[in-house]
Amino acid sequence: MGVSCADPSLLEGLAWLSCYLMTGKHMAFYLSFLTVLILLAITAPVAIIFGLLGAVGSRARLLPVRLLGRGYISVVRGVPDIVFFLFVPIALDQGFEYLRHRIMCPEVLEPVRQGNDFVVCTIAKLPLNSDPQWLHEIYGFALAVLSFAIVFGAFAGNTFRGAFEAVPRNQLETAEAYGMSRLQVFWRVLLPQMWIYALPGLSNLWMILIKVTPLLFLLGVEDIVYWARELGSAKTSAFSFPHPDWRLWYFLVLLLFYLGLTKISEIVFARLMARYNMGQATLGGSRQLGQVGR
Amino acid sequence: MTQQSKSDPVIALRGIHKSYDDLMVLRGVDIRAHEGDVISLIGSSGSGKSTLLRCINMLEICQQGDIQFCGEAVRWSGDGPGRMPADQAQVVRMRTQLSMVFQSFNLWAHMTVLKNVIEAPVTVLKRERGEAIDEAMALLEKVGIADKAHIYPAQLSGGQQQRAAIARALAMRPKAMLFDEPTSALDPELEQEVVKVIRQLAGEGRTMILVTHDMKLARDVSNHVVFLNQGVIEEEGSPETVFGNPKTERLQKFLHASVAA
Ligand SMILES: Nc1ncnc2c1ncn2[C@@H]1O[C@H](COP(=O)(O)OP(=O)(O)OP(=O)(O)O)[C@@H](O)[C@H]1O
Ligand SMILES: [Mg+2]
Numbered sequence: 001m002g003v004s005c006a007d008p009s010l011l012e013g014l015a016w017l018s019c020y021l022m023t024g025k026h027m028a029f030y031l032s033f034l035t036v037l038i039l040l041a042i043t044a045p046v047a048i049i050f051g052l053l054g055a056v057g058s059r060a061r062l063l064p065v066r067l068l069g070r071g072y073i074s075v076v077r078g079v080p081d082i083v084f085f086l087f088v089p090i091a092l093d094q095g096f097e098y099l100r101h102r103i104m105c106p107e108v109l110e111p112v113r114q115g116n117d118f119v120v121c122t123i124a125k126l127p128l129n130s131d132p133q134w135l136h137e138i139y140g141f142a143l144a145v146l147s148f149a150i151v152f153g154a155f156a157g158n159t160f161r162g163a164f165e166a167v168p169r170n171q172l173e174t175a176e177a178y179g180m181s182r183l184q185v186f187w188r189v190l191l192p193q194m195w196i197y198a199l200p201g202l203s204n205l206w207m208i209l210i211k212v213t214p215l216l217f218l219l220g221v222e223d224i225v226y227w228a229r230e231l232g233s234a235k236t237s238a239f240s241f242p243h244p245d246w247r248l249w250y251f252l253v254l255l256l257f258y259l260g261l262t263k264i265s266e267i268v269f270a271r272l273m274a275r276y277n278m279g280q281a282t283l284g285g286s287r288q289l290g291q292v293g294r
Numbered sequence: 295m296t297q298q299s300k301s302d303p304v305i306a307l308r309g310i311h312k313s314y315d316d317l318m319v320l321r322g323v324d325i326r327a328h329e330g331d332v333i334s335l336i337g338s339s340g341s342g343k344s345t346l347l348r349c350i351n352m353l354e355i356c357q358q359g360d361i362q363f364c365g366e367a368v369r370w371s372g373d374g375p376g377r378m379p380a381d382q383a384q385v386v387r388m389r390t391q392l393s394m395v396f397q398s399f400n401l402w403a404h405m406t407v408l409k410n411v412i413e414a415p416v417t418v419l420k421r422e423r424g425e426a427i428d429e430a431m432a433l434l435e436k437v438g439i440a441d442k443a444h445i446y447p448a449q450l451s452g453g454q455q456q457r458a459a460i461a462r463a464l465a466m467r468p469k470a471m472l473f474d475e476p477t478s479a480l481d482p483e484l485e486q487e488v489v490k491v492i493r494q495l496a497g498e499g500r501t502m503i504l505v506t507h508d509m510k511l512a513r514d515v516s517n518h519v520v521f522l523n524q525g526v527i528e529e530e531g532s533p534e535t536v537f538g539n540p541k542t543e544r545l546q547k548f549l550h551a552s553v554a555a
Binding site: 174181184188 | 396398404
């Protein structure tokens with residue numbers, strides 16, 4: 001664009017607005033949308049893996065594994081999410097640092113807990129104090145993703161557990177009768193047939209996950225809600241781009257963003273359902289074949 | 295373990311006992327199926343026919359008795375209620391040579407008909423996929439549903455599903471086949487298409503044990519008929535004697551009821 005944004009007070013109308021929308025803080029605002037999408041894109045598969053592990057564990061033959069799986073699912077489900085979101089990153093952070101401390105500075109004998117402080121030797125710090133700022137941010141974000149994944153993994157685990165139980169016995173027994181090992185039965189029959197029963201629950205979880213992403217700010221990540229409030233609030237003439245209280249507009253943008261995201265999700269899940277329903281002798285499956293009420 | 299010889303029966307059961315908790319379902323059943331034998335198992339509902347078939351391929355574990363397959367005896371560990379097969383590899387080997395056809399078809403719902411047929415040959419027997427597909431198509435041709443190869447089971451009629459299940463069983467190139475009331479879930483007209491396939495298989499000299507309520511089928515295809523009653527063999531013999539000249543009162547009653555039905 002031909003206009004210079006150097007002196008905003010000289011600008012008017014569209015030129016002013018386009019300069020306003022290109023400020024560094026706005027860039028951070030736009031980037032935070034990406035943060036939310038990345039959070040979702042990483043959390044969902046990791047949570048599914050945690051959930052599968054939890055569900056498989058909770059049905060294991062070995063008692064300790066079974067207890068671990070059941071414990072994970074019921075403990076995490078039984079605690080308010082927000083408490084967990086606050087607890088897990090701190091616990092993980094201190095856990096990692098404690099381990100590194102013990103390994104890297106075995107000569108330090110003082111206890112790690114000194115009064116109210118959690119003290120580890122400098123080289124055990126995570127990230128190191130000397131590390132660049134972006135590494136600190138990534139580390140914080142990774143901890144956030146991990147806590148989301150742990151919480152949603154537990155809910156997904158419960159969904160999977162129910163879905164595993166819902167697969168008809170005769171499907172598994174037939175696989176056994178044709179010589180499949182337990183592992184083959186799991187991979188070839190149980191797992192592929194489980195999805196159809198898990199998808200409705202997973203789609204609910206996904207919607208909830210989308211809607212709790214603003215909790216990111218609790219974990220110190222500057223997310224879209226933080227920026228919308230920050231940028232939208234009234235700016236006096238002390239700022240380069242003074243404006244009245246525009247929070248309504250900023251939040252409207254968030255609203256549309258979340259609505260769009262959930263709408264797209266609905267479409268994707270409908271497609272997935274259709275795919276997994278294929279050939280199932282369920283109402284969904286026969287609707288697809290146009291056989292309902294044949 | 296004995297070396298397999300020509301005279302060893304494909305399946306030999308001796309003194310099979312099976313109970314669920316304190317319900318005695320099988321109390322000492324002996325059956326021998328030589329190569330080419332078609333043995334029909336008849337008996338009233340609850341007499342233990344399905345349980346016996348399931349004991350043969352070890353979907354259920356019998357607490358007493360011996361199972362021999364082509365001269366090779368199943369090895370057990372433990373005794374009585376805690377008895378288990380000692381050698382899982384042996385169980386798998388036997389299962390792959392003993393194909394089962396179920397009353398409710400049990401085709402894998404998430405696979406097309408063709409995938410159902412090649413699944414066990416490829417994943418269990420490690421056959422080459424392309425060959426397995428060629429063989430599967432030939433088998434589907436044989437049971438008359440080659441045009442349904444790429445369709446999911448739920449889109450087929452019951453008779454077509456059961457024929458697909460029979461193709462799946464044949465794809466294992468089994469030494470013997472176990473049929474558990476393969477036509478009982480079918481309407482009379484669909485039943486006939488499956489009966490036709492079973493007759494054809496019997497005519498090819500395949501070794502089969504067939505649980506059925508269809509007395510006409512039993513009479514036509516089998517060379518030996520076993521009447522099971524409350525977990526014991528009440529009477530057995532050639533179809534001519536069992537159907538033409540039943541000795542026990544129970545069998546007479548049972549046959550009478552079957553004709554009336
Ligand atoms: N898993 C099980 N647990 C407990 N009891 C069982 C189980 N399976 C079968 N039974 C019992 O064992 C008995 C024999 O059952 P089975 O299915 O072998 O009979 P069947 O001769 O095949 O009858 P049908 O002609 O109705 O199929 C029945 O009394 C049944 O209730
Ligand atoms: Mg039965």
